[in-house]
Amino acid sequence: MTRNQYDLIIHNGTAVTVNERFDIIEQALIGVQKGTIVTVAKWEAGVALPEAATAIDAGGGIVMPGLVNTHTHLPMTLFRGLADDLPLDVWLNEHMLPAESQFITPENVKWGTQLACLEMLLSGTTTCCGGYFQEDSVAAAVVRAGLRAVLAQGVIDFPAPGVPDPALNVTHAGNYVDQWLEREANITPSIFCHSPYTCSGDTLKAAKNAARERGVLFQIHVAETEAERSACLQEHGATPVQYLDSLEVLDENTLVVHAVWTNAEDIDIMRTRGVKISHNAESNMKLAAGIAPVPDFVAAGLTVGLGTDGCASNNDLDLFTEMDAAAKIHKAVTRDPTVMDATTVLKMATRHGARAIGLGDVTGSLEPGKQADLIVVNADRPHLVPMYAPHSHIVYAMRGADVVTVVVGGKVLIRDRQPVTLDRERILARVGEIAAEIKG
């Protein structure tokens, strides 16, 4: 290796690269130029380090790709723990929808999103994907925080925050995408139809077409509950996946979220169309929606990422605990302890998650040519000692709080657990005020 001048190097850590070969490199050197990873190599202790504008000593910890959250609703941090342990319809109709209609203003969305970004960064997430309303405010807040994100304007056939006339929902979403296409390097706009049961067939087709014309990701909650599946069978004589396929909205640029109530035929359709899956284990468990057949998705070769869902149904944005839950729930349900092994689950939270949201060439692994989206995780805390296999610890023992340093596109956003771009005290204070109003 020639002696390069780097903008940033990270050294003295074990790199869990999550590259194609799943290389784990002890005493690794990661070199970054102009926000891009250019070097991932072994660097023996004692050898002089290459010159770099900034050098981060990983302190013997783990260096790994930043985590990719493939499904969330950022401003819903405002409703964290507002209503738990309730039937889904009561939770949605009596708590969430009234709270949303009253409190999802551009100003509140800004602060809820900043809180979400702060929480995500502090727990090692560098890329998120999701959708909501007032998405223009969401995107502006994410830009400020510095994360990478695929952010969708929501589409639903009811009056929604910022879109009082549902006849304009697709137009509104298209305009949002036009405003954000190629505006900020870290923001990829998208369109999110809420679900097959809250959007008409015409809306679904129009929204997918609006996304297709603009070359952006189309997202949709699909087959989350058994009730949704039953109603779809009754109304359309087809499963939700079959119904969406009949509308021609399923393709390789569609992200199907949840996919809990899917059968072998549905899986075959999704495989054939090349759709991507966002699996939200903790949300599905807490809302008692059911358990998606994720080992079957993996066996079919589908690309699966992990998502936390919104904070009103989880109740956090920590992908470390999400990995742990996803690894364990499927073992329990299939009664097979070998499914969803640590390597498979870690790929879902990084490499495959990035691919699922259309950023597979951009992020999700430590490889030359990818953006420098990476985290340093402390490895000498008592709950992480001893360490026989780093990837096992990442899935089964590490927590968001073990993350020390977070870098997105070569920029340090968390240093020694302190946010660089976000004003922690101000965010917590403002959200506290908003929560006092919500509590009433």
Place this chain on the structure above:
Amino acid sequence: MTRNQYDLIIHNGTAVTVNERFDIIEQALIGVQKGTIVTVAKWEAGVALPEAATAIDAGGGIVMPGLVNTHTHLPMTLFRGLADDLPLDVWLNEHMLPAESQFITPENVKWGTQLACLEMLLSGTTTCCGGYFQEDSVAAAVVRAGLRAVLAQGVIDFPAPGVPDPALNVTHAGNYVDQWLEREANITPSIFCHSPYTCSGDTLKAAKNAARERGVLFQIHVAETEAERSACLQEHGATPVQYLDSLEVLDENTLVVHAVWTNAEDIDIMRTRGVKISHNAESNMKLAAGIAPVPDFVAAGLTVGLGTDGCASNNDLDLFTEMDAAAKIHKAVTRDPTVMDATTVLKMATRHGARAIGLGDVTGSLEPGKQADLIVVNADRPHLVPMYAPHSHIVYAMRGADVVTVVVGGKVLIRDRQPVTLDRERILARVGEIAAEIKG
């Protein structure tokens, strides 16, 4: 209230008392004398605090009973992450048993136990219950750490570390109990039969009698796997619970661990005999053992505590994530989001857990007369904001790393996340050396 002189007060926090009425007291004052809680009361901000030798400002956080881990194997921290994602028999026979026979020496057990105590304290556990071999070394290490514990010498009909001749296993356990009875205020000795399939009927009866004569808790893994249940039905014509009942080892001083494969008749037997249950959700999930019918246990009025199991099968000792998992898995499996609500689960991790291991009058809640076993948890971290209901956050959002202060019997064992009684650096270094030998 009169103005008392206290040894210790904790103020400026919200007390989640987990008393019989589940009182939550904002701006609470907890007063401690001679290691015992004597005052739990509202204390308005601005009013002068009572005199106390030590005052802990909870900083607006949560003050709650220390968590009670009803099942673990402390020295198995040494094997954390050594073997994952394997069938149970391969994991046990090819990895755990060989590692135990080679490395479970009194010296290694001492360091593994100290590491376990450090991890437990740093994640808010003040009381643990479990069993292993070389338990004399375990107990000595726990005394040094200062936790409260019910610690059992293991009994198994095979040669075991420290007990090469299985014919002496019950004698050895009885001697261990005699040595530790009323020796240290915080240590309650106990006897642990590994299981109905690794101990003969005679061993089970003799061990229970040894425990009964000494008035100590008898612990046993029961009905962990379907294979165990099938083999028991074949060999004894009875379920594991029925079989143990026929041996007269089930009574109110017996802790049944796991109880995954139990039916309505088993539950009725356990209720009638007054046995207590330790539920280990994460271990059962990760090892694909199955899912215990815990909502049925609760409905039957059984006392249920939570346990992490050993670090080789979880892979941590964090009861906060255990609460989260226990709350969610049963919702997913029963398809009922109202079961295992936050209040029920928090009680299992505190009040009911203490009762399950025979310490219901000693610990598990913030009430006058109980030992001052309590923790202060930070409430203004981004993943805990906003907070509408403290008990929801404790179960669904808090993590071990949010614990700031830990007190056992009135003694501060963790102050600002720093251990007072344990030498963190020395423990991590020694365990690192032992792990290098284990890795080979």
